[in-house]
Amino acid sequence: MQKRTLGNGLAVSALGLGCMGMSSAYGPAADRKDMIALIRAAHERGIDFFDTAEAYGPFANEELLGEALQPIRDQVVIATKFGFDINPVTAERGPGTNSRPAHIRAAVEQCLKRLRTDRIDLLYQHRVDPDVPIEDVAGTVKELIAQGKVLHFGLSEAGVQTIRRAHAVQPVTAVQSEYSLFWRGPELELLPVLEELGIGFVPFSPLGAGFLTGKIDENTQFDATDFRNLVPRFSPEARKANRALVEVVQAVAARKNATPAQVALAWLLAQKPWIVPIPGTTKLHRLDENLGAVELALGADDLSQINAQVAKIEIQGERLPEAALKMTGR
Secondary structure (H helix, E strand, O other), X not given: OOEEEOHHHOEEEOOOEEOHHHOOOEOOOOOHHHHHHHHHHHHHOOOOEEEOOOOOOOOHHHHHHHHHHHHHHHHOEEEEEEOEEEOOOOOOEEEEEXXXXXXXXXXXXXXXXXXXXXXXXXXXXXXXXXXXXXXXXXXXHHHHHHOOOEEEEEEEOOOHHHHHHHHHHOOEEEEEEEOEOOEOHHHOOHHHXXXXXXXXXXXXXXXXXXXXXXXXXXXXXXXXXXHHHHOHXXXXXXXXXXXHHHHHHHHHHHHHOOOHHHHHHHHHHHHOOOXXXXXEOOOHHHHHHHHHHHHOOOOHHHHHHHHHHHOXXXXXXXXXXXXXXXXXXX
């Protein structure tokens, strides 16, 4: 497995594994034993970067990852996130954010227990809290780093001014946001600022929540609990219109003797050497397929052709529901 370096010298596998979908968001939780086996299989194949959050479940995903990685804890990098109001007893999540310093400290203690570890390698603020100055958040994480409970600081879906302010207090190792051929918003402001500051980028939904695999069309039926039912970009009408993007990826895949998923991931990897996508899956054959992207070389001609064709396509639908969009880019 190739390695890449995020900010502050944090070296990880070129692809990580996003674990959210094993416990939530895409329908019922997968079988726990199967997911433990999948996580360990990912490590055997060279993945050493695993992404979770207290909000996934809530709590269930951290517990799953903690059990799966406990035997190989010192060989992996675990990233998790704080920042929502979640009842520690009932695991019920409130509607808002909570990054008050006391809450961060309490959340980290619980994360450590669920993850069965004495330190969190990369701790993200899951969403920016408009009621807590980012300097207070960064300062609190800085204290946790000094105590050895956290090794690196990250931000998720933060705006560039917030990133600059946080970085001035405690250097930010990585920023996580959505990025793929299905959503290229980070190219406008975010990527130039990350390059300037030496911060790594961890794209989630690098396959467009599955859309770029080519397996989803306007007739696809999602489980009733699947979050894509609420996403405007995944309305049947939008899916039908957005298939034009998939056709671009499929054409490259056919030429390269690859799959659309591999092309979509290889495209991301080709953008910057400090980008580490974290595709998620619950299936071993999809994990192996995704890993093939690391060896797929897209040349300058391939990339320019993709960009030229994608530029002609107007993607239909917002990438998140309105309430969720309001929590991004702050």
